[in-house]
Amino acid sequence: MQILVVNCGSSSVKAEVIDVTSGKRIAVMSVDRISEPEPKVKFSGSTEVLTCQGSGHENALAFAFPLLLEKIDKSQLKGVGHRIVHGGKIFDEPVVITEEVEKQIEGLFSLAPLHNPINLLGVRIAKKYFPDVPHVAVFDTAYHSTIPPRAKNYALPKNLIQKHDIERYGFHGTSHQYVAEQAAKFLETDLHDLRLISCHLGNGASVCAIEYGQSVETSMGMTPLEGLVMGTRSGDIDAGVVTYLMEKEGKTWQEISDMLNKESGLKGIAGTNDMRDLEERAAEGDIDAQLAIDMFVHRLRKYIGAYAAVMGGVDAIIFTAGIGENSASLRYKVVQKLGFLRxxxxxxxxxxxxxxxxxxxxxxxxxxxxxxxLVVKTDEQLSIAEQTAKVIRESKFKGQPPRSIPIAVSARHVHLTQESVEILFGKGYQLTVQKPLSQPGQFACNEMVTLVGPKNKIEKVRILGPTRPKDQVEISRTDEFFLGIDAPIRESGHTEGSPGLLLIGPAGQLELKEGVICAWRHIHMHPDDAEYFGVKDKDIVEVRVENQERSLTFGNVLIRVSDKFKLEMHIDTDEANAAELNQGAEGALIHTGAGGLLTKKKVQ
Incomplete structure (x- = not known):
C-alpha cells in the first residue's frame, strides 16, 4: 500500500510517497522558502532545484503537487497522511479527515497557533490534487493521551483548567512511538515489558517516559515551549519572568511569545541554534557556546533522572533526531553522570x-x-504512513464480522526433490496424490518413507507434494528426542546448519546431510488477509486460542504472505496437544505493539 505523507510547515513542506509494506520511498519532495517570492522545489534522486513563481502555500503546492504526480503511479496511491501538531482533548488517535474533523482542528488553533492553521491549510490544498483517496490526520499529541492525571494536570485554578482545556498534551508523539517500537524490536523484547526514556533531540526537543508501552510523562506541555532547552525555544522558565519582562521592558504578550519561541534557547544564549556550530565554537574556547551546550545537557540529564524515578527504573535510554543521532560528544556528556542508573x-x-x-x-x-x-534513527514519515494505512484499512473493513484464524495440525512429514524421489522410489517415479491439502496446489502423497536417527526410527512418514527444490523433514519436539537429534526451530526452506538423518524408501535409501527442522509455527495468508489483519510477510504476532478445556496464547507466530496461500495457521502435534485442540479449532490474532502497530522480533 502506497501512502503520501504531507508535513506542512510555515516555511517548508515535506512530502513522501511511501510503500508501507516495505518502507521504500517511491518519491520524496521538499518545498522550501514558501514565504519568499520564489519557493524552491527539490525531489530525491535529482540535483535540480526548481523555482516556483509566487510566494505562499497555494502557489508553491499548485506548482509542486503536479510534479509529484508525474513521478508516481497514481493508481497505487491509497491515501494521504497529514501531520497535525495539536489534537487537543478531541483527538487521541488518527482519524479520516472529514469536514467535521476540519472544523474541530480549526477549533484547536488557539492551542497551536504557529502549527495547526498551516497544517490544516496543507490538508485543504492536498485534497484538491488528491481528491480520490482518503486523507488521514495523525496528531503529534495523540501518543501522549495515556499520561496519567498526576502528570497531565497543572496546579492552576480548576475552573480555568476546565474552561480552557489547559493540560500537558506533549508533542513529537509519532517519533517517540516509532523509536520505542524500534528499540523493542532490537532488544527482542515485548514493548509492554520495557521502561524506556526516549530523547528526541533536534531544533525542537523533548523527552518521553514510556512505561510498558505507554507514554506516562513528557517534557513538552500544553504547547511545544515547555521542557528542554531547544534551538530557539527557552524550555522551562519561571512564569514570573514573563510578567517581570512585560512590566520592565513594556513588552506585549505577543512580543514575549515570539521571544520565548524564536529568540531564546541555544540561539538566545550563544547566537545560533545549530549544535554543530556550537560544538566547533566550544572546542575553540567560546564561553557562550560552552554555556549553551552545558545548559542543554544539564536540562536533558535532569529530565532523564526524573523520568527514571517516575518509572522506578529504566531499561533503555534512546537518543534520536538530528542531534541525538549525530552528536557523539553530546551523548557522551549526557550519559557521563548516569552511572547511578547503571x-x-x-x-x-x-x-x-x-x-x-x-x-x-x-x-x-x-x-x-x-x-x-541506544541510538535509533527516527522515521516520523514512515510512522505517519503506517498509522494512515491502519486507519484506511480499518475503515475499509468496518462492519465486517471479525475474522478468526483456522488452525491446522501438521503431523511429521517430508518434502523431497524429484532427484530424491527417484533414489527412494525408482528412476522416473512420480509422486501420486492421496488427498489435496488446504493450501492450493499442495497434496498428501500415497508414498511414505522411514526416518532413521541415531537412537530410533519412525516408519510410515508421509511425503507431501509437489516436489521442491530442497529436501526437508519436519518433525515435532517429541520426534526429535525419540530419533536422538537436535533439530532447530526454523521457517520452512531455511535448513542451513540443521541436522540430517537417513531416509529409507522401497527402492533405496538417502542420507540427508541437513534438512531436519521443527517448523516455526506460522500463519499462511493471502495478501487480502494480510491487509485485513494489518500485517506483512515476516511479521511476528501472537494467536489466542479459547476453548473449554484449556486457553492458550501462541507467541512468536510467523506470518507468511503469498497470493498462493489460503488463511490457515500451522502448528505441530506437540503444540496442538498442549492446547488440547480439536479438529476445526480457530484462534484470534493479537497485535503486540503500542498503537496497534506490531512489535516484531528479528527474523533470521
Whole structure:
C-alpha cells in the first residue's frame, strides 16, 4: 500500500510517497522558502532545484503537487497522511479527515497557533490534487493521551483548567512511538515489558517516559515551549519572568511569545541554534557556546533522572533526531553522570557510530551496562504512513464480522526433490496424490518413507507434494528426542546448519546431510488477509486460542504472505496437544505493539 505523507510547515513542506509494506520511498519532495517570492522545489534522486513563481502555500503546492504526480503511479496511491501538531482533548488517535474533523482542528488553533492553521491549510490544498483517496490526520499529541492525571494536570485554578482545556498534551508523539517500537524490536523484547526514556533531540526537543508501552510523562506541555532547552525555544522558565519582562521592558504578550519561541534557547544564549556550530565554537574556547551546550545537557540529564524515578527504573535510554543521532560528544556528556542508573557508555562505539544501510538501531552501551543506551534513527514519515494505512484499512473493513484464524495440525512429514524421489522410489517415479491439502496446489502423497536417527526410527512418514527444490523433514519436539537429534526451530526452506538423518524408501535409501527442522509455527495468508489483519510477510504476532478445556496464547507466530496461500495457521502435534485442540479449532490474532502497530522480533 502506497501512502503520501504531507508535513506542512510555515516555511517548508515535506512530502513522501511511501510503500508501507516495505518502507521504500517511491518519491520524496521538499518545498522550501514558501514565504519568499520564489519557493524552491527539490525531489530525491535529482540535483535540480526548481523555482516556483509566487510566494505562499497555494502557489508553491499548485506548482509542486503536479510534479509529484508525474513521478508516481497514481493508481497505487491509497491515501494521504497529514501531520497535525495539536489534537487537543478531541483527538487521541488518527482519524479520516472529514469536514467535521476540519472544523474541530480549526477549533484547536488557539492551542497551536504557529502549527495547526498551516497544517490544516496543507490538508485543504492536498485534497484538491488528491481528491480520490482518503486523507488521514495523525496528531503529534495523540501518543501522549495515556499520561496519567498526576502528570497531565497543572496546579492552576480548576475552573480555568476546565474552561480552557489547559493540560500537558506533549508533542513529537509519532517519533517517540516509532523509536520505542524500534528499540523493542532490537532488544527482542515485548514493548509492554520495557521502561524506556526516549530523547528526541533536534531544533525542537523533548523527552518521553514510556512505561510498558505507554507514554506516562513528557517534557513538552500544553504547547511545544515547555521542557528542554531547544534551538530557539527557552524550555522551562519561571512564569514570573514573563510578567517581570512585560512590566520592565513594556513588552506585549505577543512580543514575549515570539521571544520565548524564536529568540531564546541555544540561539538566545550563544547566537545560533545549530549544535554543530556550537560544538566547533566550544572546542575553540567560546564561553557562550560552552554555556549553551552545558545548559542543554544539564536540562536533558535532569529530565532523564526524573523520568527514571517516575518509572522506578529504566531499561533503555534512546537518543534520536538530528542531534541525538549525530552528536557523539553530546551523548557522551549526557550519559557521563548516569552511572547511578547503571547506564554505562562504550566510548568507542559512541564515537564511531554511523548509520549504515538498514541498521536503524545502534547499541552504544558498554558490556557491563544494565541500562541499554541506544541510538535509533527516527522515521516520523514512515510512522505517519503506517498509522494512515491502519486507519484506511480499518475503515475499509468496518462492519465486517471479525475474522478468526483456522488452525491446522501438521503431523511429521517430508518434502523431497524429484532427484530424491527417484533414489527412494525408482528412476522416473512420480509422486501420486492421496488427498489435496488446504493450501492450493499442495497434496498428501500415497508414498511414505522411514526416518532413521541415531537412537530410533519412525516408519510410515508421509511425503507431501509437489516436489521442491530442497529436501526437508519436519518433525515435532517429541520426534526429535525419540530419533536422538537436535533439530532447530526454523521457517520452512531455511535448513542451513540443521541436522540430517537417513531416509529409507522401497527402492533405496538417502542420507540427508541437513534438512531436519521443527517448523516455526506460522500463519499462511493471502495478501487480502494480510491487509485485513494489518500485517506483512515476516511479521511476528501472537494467536489466542479459547476453548473449554484449556486457553492458550501462541507467541512468536510467523506470518507468511503469498497470493498462493489460503488463511490457515500451522502448528505441530506437540503444540496442538498442549492446547488440547480439536479438529476445526480457530484462534484470534493479537497485535503486540503500542498503537496497534506490531512489535516484531528479528527474523533470521
Amino acid at each position: 547506564a554505562i557508555l562504550d566510548e568507542q562505539k559512541n564515537k564511531m557510530l554511523k548509520f549504515v544501510g538498514v541498521d536503524w538501531v545502534e547499541d552504544i552501551s558498554a558490556s557491563n551496562s544494565k541500562c541499554k543506551i
